[in-house]
Amino acid sequence: MSLNVLIADDSSTMRKIIVRSLLSLGANGLTEAGDGEQAVAHFKAGQFDLVLTDWNMPHKSGLEVVKEIRADNAHVPIIMITTEAEKSRVVEALQAGVTDYLIKPFTAETLKEKLGKYGL
Amino acid sequence: MRAEWINPFLFSLANTFETVLGCRLQRGSLKLRDDSRASHEVSGIIGLSGEIAGMAVLSLSRSLALKAASTMLMAEIQEINDDVIDAVGELTNIVAGAAKSDLGPYELSIGLPSVITGPNHCVRFPSDVTPIVAPYQSEWGPLTLEVGLAAKKASV
Numbered sequence: 001m002s003l004n005v006l007i008a009d010d011s012s013t014m015r016k017i018i019v020r021s022l023l024s025l026g027a028n029g030l031t032e033a034g035d036g037e038q039a040v041a042h043f044k045a046g047q048f049d050l051v052l053t054d055w056n057m058p059h060k061s062g063l064e065v066v067k068e069i070r071a072d073n074a075h076v077p078i079i080m081i082t083t084e085a086e087k088s089r090v091v092e093a094l095q096a097g098v099t100d101y102l103i104k105p106f107t108a109e110t111l112k113e114k115l116g117k118y119g120l
Numbered sequence: 121m122r123a124e125w126i127n128p129f130l131f132s133l134a135n136t137f138e139t140v141l142g143c144r145l146q147r148g149s150l151k152l153r154d155d156s157r158a159s160h161e162v163s164g165i166i167g168l169s170g171e172i173a174g175m176a177v178l179s180l181s182r183s184l185a186l187k188a189a190s191t192m193l194m195a196e197i198q199e200i201n202d203d204v205i206d207a208v209g210e211l212t213n214i215v216a217g218a219a220k221s222d223l224g225p226y227e228l229s230i231g232l233p234s235v236i237t238g239p240n241h242c243v244r245f246p247s248d249v250t251p252i253v254a255p256y257q258s259e260w261g262p263l264t265l266e267v268g269l270a271a272k273k274a275s276v
Contacts, residue, residue: 010232011210013192013203020194056213058232083217086224104214105139 003119004029004047008039008065009054009081014104018052018081021111025120036060040068048076050118055082055093063096070097077118081106121269126150126252128222129176129267132215137258140214141191145256145263153251156242159264161185162200163236163243164212168220170228174249174269176219178212184261200237209233215265246270 005027009015015032022030031046033039037059043051051069055062066078077099084090085103093101102114130147137143162185164178180188182200189207190197197204212233220228236243243266245251251268 011206011213013189013207013210016193056217056230056232083214083221083230085218085221104217105136107139 002029003027003049004031005050005052006031006033006039006042006046006048007052008033008036008057008062009052010034010057011054014054014081017108018111021108021115022120025112025115027120036062036065039065043069044072051076051078052081053078055080055084055089063093066093066096066098079114079118121250121252121267123252125172125223125269126254126267128219129215129265130254131222132218133178133254133256133265136211136214136218140211141188143188143191143258143260145258148255148257151253151255153245153253153266153268156244158236158241158243159253159255159266160262161237161239162204162208163241164208164233165236165243166212166216166233167231168216168228168269169231171226171272172223172228172269173246173272174267175245175251176212176216176268177243177251177264177266178208178215179243179264179266180208181261181263184258184263187260205235205237209235 007018031042035058053062079100080093080098081102083104158179160179160181162180189204192207216230245268249268249270251266254265256263
């Protein structure tokens with residue numbers, strides 16, 4: 001299935017875990033970003049059906065990435081994948097425009113279940 | 121260094137290893153750190169700041185680091201390479217991040233993790249903390265969690 005997904009996380013390990021799940025669900029238009037600035041640059045240069053972003057990244061945080069994406073695009077689903085589990089942080093992310101939230105650590109099954117809600 | 125500050129890290133470590141790796145840990149007795157040398161060959165280090173501040177270090181034996189990375193990446197990794205270093209950094213990030221959430225009243229921020237490799241490397245904590253050391257055993261080899269935190273000093 002042709003689903004363009006942007007994956008932003010400074011950990012190459014986490015990106016590989018997410019990519020593996022996406023591929024197993026049939027997604028094939030995958031773009032990776034290793035920091036927040038790269039993520040925004042990729043988003044502006046492409047067309048994405050789904051964005052997955054970490055919160056704590058070099059150069060630009062995931063929260064700032066969400067705000068910049070939402071300034072241009074109110075509709076693309078954005079899932080924040082992060083260790084930030086405090087209620088205040090979740091609220092902050094939702095207010096910034098995050099569609100969904102996944103807290104680390106998570107199992108592969110939990111990740112697939114979450115992704116399955118977004119056309120996969 | 122208060123016991124209530126380390127408990128979230130102990131819980132988070134066990135939960136992370138079980139959730140991400142399917143690996144159960146057996147904890148030994150807690151003790152105060154008395155040596156600047158890291159316990160094992162691969163150490164993930166992360167700073168914390170807020171109303172309390174300091175550092176957490178996750179030190180993995182070579183065999184455990186290789187097996188952890190192999191499991192996360194679903195690949196057979198046989199040497200300490202960039203993938204292993206990144207995997208240990210991410211495990212350290214997850215352990216500290218989840219612990220931070222349980223220490224909510226202290227309004228903590230965590231930094232980006234660093235990883236040091238090599239036998240007998242040294243990791244020094246800030247001078248105002250006395251770290252607590254938690255040794256663990258697993259089926260893949262030993263690891264140590266060290267946490268050193270101190271209350272923020274009042275401004276003059």
